[in-house]
Amino acid sequence: MTGYLIRRVGQAIVVVFGVVLLTFILSRIIPGGAARAALGPKATPLQIHTFNVANHYNVSIYQQFWIYCWDIVRHFYLGYSYKYNQSVVSLIEGRIPKTLVLVGLSTLFALIVAIPLGVLQVVRRNTPVDYILTGASFVGYAMPAFLLGELLILWFAIDLHWFQFEAPQSTSVIGILSDPAGLVLPIFSLAALTIAAFSRYMRSSMMEALTEDYIRTARAKGASPTRVLFRHALRNALIPIITLLGLTLPAIVGGAIITETVFNYPGMGLLTTNAATQNDVPLLIGTTFIAAIATVVGNLIADVLYAVVDPRVRYA
Amino acid sequence: MNSLRWTRQGRHAVAASAVVAVLALAACGGGSSAGGTTGATGQATSGGTVYFAEGAQAAPNYIFPFAALQYFSTTNLNQFQMLMYRPLYWFGKGATPDLNLPLSLANAPKYSDGGKTITVTMKPYKWSNGETVTAQDVVFWMNMMKVEKLNWAGYAAGTIPDDLASVTASGNTVTFTLNTNANSNWYTYNELSQITPMPMAWDISAAGQKSGSEACGTASFQDVTVTSTSSTVTPVSAAAKSCAAVYTYLTGQAKKLSSYATSPLWAVVDGPWKLTHFDTSGNVTMVPNPKYSGPVKPKLAKFVELPFTSDSAEFNALAAGKVDVGYVPPQDISSNATTTGTCGIKPGANNPRLANYNIVAGSTWQINYFPENFNSTGNGGNAGKIFDQLYFRQAFQMLVNQPVYIQHIFKGYGVPTYGPVPVCPQNSFASSELSLGNPYAYNPTKAKALLKANGWTVKPGGTDTCNDASKCGVPAGTPLDLDLQYVSGSVSEDQLMQAEKSSWAQAGIHVNMTTGTFDTVLGNAVPCGSSSSNCSWQMANWGGGWIFAPDYYPSGEDLFQTGAGSNSGSYSDKTMDSLIDATTKGNSSLSQYEVYGAKQLPVIWQPIGLTATEINKKLAGVTPLNPLTNINPETWYFTK
Numbered sequence: 001m002t003g004y005l006i007r008r009v010g011q012a013i014v015v016v017f018g019v020v021l022l023t024f025i026l027s028r029i030i031p032g033g034a035a036r037a038a039l040g041p042k043a044t045p046l047q048i049h050t051f052n053v054a055n056h057y058n059v060s061i062y063q064q065f066w067i068y069c070w071d072i073v074r075h076f077y078l079g080y081s082y083k084y085n086q087s088v089v090s091l092i093e094g095r096i097p098k099t100l101v102l103v104g105l106s107t108l109f110a111l112i113v114a115i116p117l118g119v120l121q122v123v124r125r126n127t128p129v130d131y132i133l134t135g136a137s138f139v140g141y142a143m144p145a146f147l148l149g150e151l152l153i154l155w156f157a158i159d160l161h162w163f164q165f166e167a168p169q170s171t172s173v174i175g176i177l178s179d180p181a182g183l184v185l186p187i188f189s190l191a192a193l194t195i196a197a198f199s200r201y202m203r204s205s206m207m208e209a210l211t212e213d214y215i216r217t218a219r220a221k222g223a224s225p226t227r228v229l230f231r232h233a234l235r236n237a238l239i240p241i242i243t244l245l246g247l248t249l250p251a252i253v254g255g256a257i258i259t260e261t262v263f264n265y266p267g268m269g270l271l272t273t274n275a276a277t278q279n280d281v282p283l284l285i286g287t288t289f290i291a292a293i294a295t296v297v298g299n300l301i302a303d304v305l306y307a308v309v310d311p312r313v314r315y316a
Numbered sequence: 317m318n319s320l321r322w323t324r325q326g327r328h329a330v331a332a333s334a335v336v337a338v339l340a341l342a343a344c345g346g347g348s349s350a351g352g353t354t355g356a357t358g359q360a361t362s363g364g365t366v367y368f369a370e371g372a373q374a375a376p377n378y379i380f381p382f383a384a385l386q387y388f389s390t391t392n393l394n395q396f397q398m399l400m401y402r403p404l405y406w407f408g409k410g411a412t413p414d415l416n417l418p419l420s421l422a423n424a425p426k427y428s429d430g431g432k433t434i435t436v437t438m439k440p441y442k443w444s445n446g447e448t449v450t451a452q453d454v455v456f457w458m459n460m461m462k463v464e465k466l467n468w469a470g471y472a473a474g475t476i477p478d479d480l481a482s483v484t485a486s487g488n489t490v491t492f493t494l495n496t497n498a499n500s501n502w503y504t505y506n507e508l509s510q511i512t513p514m515p516m517a518w519d520i521s522a523a524g525q526k527s528g529s530e531a532c533g534t535a536s537f538q539d540v541t542v543t544s545t546s547s548t549v550t551p552v553s554a555a556a557k558s559c560a561a562v563y564t565y566l567t568g569q570a571k572k573l574s575s576y577a578t579s580p581l582w583a584v585v586d587g588p589w590k591l592t593h594f595d596t597s598g599n600v601t602m603v604p605n606p607k608y609s610g611p612v613k614p615k616l617a618k619f620v621e622l623p624f625t626s627d628s629a630e631f632n633a634l635a636a637g638k639v640d641v642g643y644v645p646p647q648d649i650s651s652n653a654t655t656t657g658t659c660g661i662k663p664g665a666n667n668p669r670l671a672n673y674n675i676v677a678g679s680t681w682q683i684n685y686f687p688e689n690f691n692s693t694g695n696g697g698n699a700g701k702i703f704d705q706l707y708f709r710q711a712f713q714m715l716v717n718q719p720v721y722i723q724h725i726f727k728g729y730g731v732p733t734y735g736p737v738p739v740c741p742q743n744s745f746a747s748s749e750l751s752l753g754n755p756y757a758y759n760p761t762k763a764k765a766l767l768k769a770n771g772w773t774v775k776p777g778g779t780d781t782c783n784d785a786s787k788c789g790v791p792a793g794t795p796l797d798l799d800l801q802y803v804s805g806s807v808s809e810d811q812l813m814q815a816e817k818s819s820w821a822q823a824g825i826h827v828n829m830t831t832g833t834f835d836t837v838l839g840n841a842v843p844c845g846s847s848s849s850n851c852s853w854q855m856a857n858w859g860g861g862w863i864f865a866p867d868y869y870p871s872g873e874d875l876f877q878t879g880a881g882s883n884s885g886s887y888s889d890k891t892m893d894s895l896i897d898a899t900t901k902g903n904s905s906l907s908q909y910e911v912y913g914a915k916q917l918p919v920i921w922q923p924i925g926l927t928a929t930e931i932n933k934k935l936a937g938v939t940p941l942n943p944l945t946n947i948n949p950e951t952w953y954f955t956k
Contacts, residue, residue: 165635
């Protein structure tokens with residue numbers, strides 16, 4: 001396992017480097033250049049030249065990339081966003097905790113709801129309960145996130161005044177968590193899709209697990225249906241879910257652009273989208289860098305957890 | 317936006333409704349309104365907190381008034397800095413763009429010596445630290461401009477400070493001596509408008525220094541000497557070097573957003589408001605500056621600006637009653653406004669969810685257009701030649717049905733553009749001839765006839781072809797097939813472009829439309845020569861045209877003069893050049909230039925979509941809306 005981990009970390013470094021390099025190169029071919037994107041297209045040639053010199057855009061692309069990488073190694077400096085007038089690191093530092101809270105809590109909520117729902121659907125399979133829950137899952141899966149969010153705000157916040165119309169506006173994690181009422185609607189809005197998806201995964205995973213030989217053996221040995229379900233089938237059925245969780249880490253870090261937009265909650269989703277649409281080159285590279293790290297780490301965690309949970313899996 | 321941004325060289329309103337919303341959220345007392353109920357009635361009260369909606373994703377992020385181009389935006393200047401740091405001259409009186417002397421820091425500038433000498437007398441204003449706003453504070457700004465002009469957003473070669481022979485301060489009088497004559501209106505509205513006096517408390521280069529420690533603020537303009545090349549400015553004298561050091565320090569402090577409300581530096585204000593809270597999300601809280609010397613003291617206890625991630629998030633805040641002054645996104649306007657005359661807008665019934673608000677509309681000081689690239693190599697090298705033909709531009713413009721688009725796409729919340737000077741709001745600069753109407757009103761019959769008369773075989777719904785090169789101006793067989801890239805992400809812009817495409821098609825002008833982000837469209841629409849390797853773009857529409865701020869005098873030297881930096885399409889006409897020169901250097905009014913520009917069609921004029929402002933029914937003093945995007949919350953008050 002140690003050797004496997006070392007190899008995977010090495011691969012991860014290569015992948016992240018490749019992603020950053022590709023993004024860096026692509027960012028240099030944006031029409032107009034980073035200077036024009038930052039200054040506006042009517043910047044005079046003189047102002048563009050001044051900007052380029054100040055930000056090293058006047059040297060070769062190799063030198064630019066070297067400077068960029070060296071700044072990361074020395075100070076973990078990912079550049080400066082002139083659109084926000086903040087360093088990329090401070091922008092990401094400010095947004096990631098908010099995103100982790102929102103998306104993390106919604107994923108947790110989705111799991112808490114989806115796993116029992118999936119089990120219930122298996123226990124009551126091919127009954128009206130199963131059909132209703134399946135239908136609800138499809139509706140949840142198909143519902144556009146922005147529509148669900150706006151409807152929830154309209155009904156529960158503006159008309160009924162049960163909840164707030166926007167997510168907590170605090171910039172600190174403690175401030176956000178101390179306003180749980182503000183988190184209800186955005187978490188539910190974001191979790192709806194995940195509940196639908198995870199409950200379907202759980203249902204099929206459980207059904208597959210219940211057909212295995214060890215289940216028949218357990219029953220033959222006199223195990224109760226509850227013991228068979230929760231002690232034997234569920235634990236094995238959770239393995240794919242754990243894998244999926246690892247693969248959702250990039251999404252957790254990457255944010256939820258639509259939920260953030262509807263619920264007035266600026267997180268990583270909006271930050272990344274704005275970086276792309278506004279040609280904010282340093283921020284675009286920085287958020288891509290973070291997303292790449294999250295992706296490779298998520299994959300690694302998924303693989304490791306898979307081996308931990310399933311003793312049959314061993315990595316050389 | 318989006319990001320929200322305009323510069324002296326490129327005051328392109330961001331296509332997104334955020335900027336249009338920001339433009340509509342301006343207020344100044346007095347004057348006529350463009351339309352709508354004008355606010356609360358009832359007994360005025362003191363105190364209270366007003367919540368003001370910032371444009372979607374358009375939060376302020378720069379506090380230092382001497383801003384570089386990337387920070388020069390409506391959000392930063394008109395809705396943030398100017399509430400604390402007053403510019404030398406305030407523009408926007410009621411619903412007009414006129415110079416507002418009562419709110420200015422100085423009396424009217426006096427021009428003498430053929431317009432080469434300008435005398436400015438300061439009024440007795442005080443900084444919040446007790447110091448007087450003096451003539452030397454103006455010189456401080458000018459000294460900074462001399463050394464750091466390359467970092468000043470408003471700088472263009474040959475204009476302020478390059479056009480100054482000297483700037484002297486004596487008592488409370490500043491005297492500017494120009495190198496050459498200048499039109500007094502142009503110089504007041506476009507050059508003096510760029511000056512914001514700075515306090516001596518900012519004349520430092522490190523924390524803890526005493527006020528005025530560096531020589532930048534106290535030196536005379538003559539003592540600040542630099543050597544300049546085409547791309548560098550090098551400080552020479554000690555005073556100049558101190559200006560460079562002060563600039564470095566202040567810009568460094570301006571990058572520490574979390575310290576804006578606590579830094580003693582930014583606490584020295586001369587405006588009616590001072591900052592008590594600012595965070596990186598864009599939440600801003602201001603309270604009245606008790607030392608404000610201006611004519612109107614704030615009645616509110618607090619002024620709070622709220623950031624929003626989207627128009628819909630802002631609308632939800634309005635519907636929940638969280639915001640006192642906001643805007644209604646176009647998709648949430650439930651009933652059209654009606655147009656009265658050219659500029660009058662009478663709002664329709666408000667959205668039922670906004671029953672506690674009055675809906676108001678006001679024109680903005682801008683023109684809307686998109687450029688054609690006169691040097692374009694597109695369409696087999698013929699696109700530029702097609703655009704060169706006045707008859708084509710006339711036919712093309714005559715197929716743009718501005719009144720219909722305003723009514724059906726903008727739901728009545730819009731005004732037309734006829735030429736290079738805004739016709740709305742009604743103003744003293746607009747020509748009386750153009751006030752009578754559009755010289756190229758919608759007339760598809762005339763457009764088709766014009767094309768036919770100039771050698772085109774007109775195929776409505778198809779693509780015209782040139783059958784007589786001597787009349788067309790392009791080779792025979794050339795199709796009238798053109799490309800236009802426009803900004804994505806705006807429903808109204810999408811609808812407008814598709815409507816125009818259909819309209820052009822009825823005269824056989826086939827326009828291929830593509831979309832791009834705001835920055836992409838702007839990045840593509842740059843002046844280029846036909847011999848350059850990349851001059852194939854033909855038409856580009858970033859959705860917002862040009863906002864006249866801080867160059868409030870709509871002369872055309874940045875837009876339509878040959879070689880001007882913002883002359884995207886490389887339009888060049890000797891008559892236009894001399895008419896523009898007459899408005900900037902001579903004493904001509906804008907009238908001749910305006911009429912010529914309207915008729916010559918250097919660009920294709922477009923309607924301007926406005927955003928409807930929502931004002932709490934209990935809040936008064938907000939209207940009429942200022943067309944220059946300035947807000948004056950010191951005039952606002954709650955009623956009971």
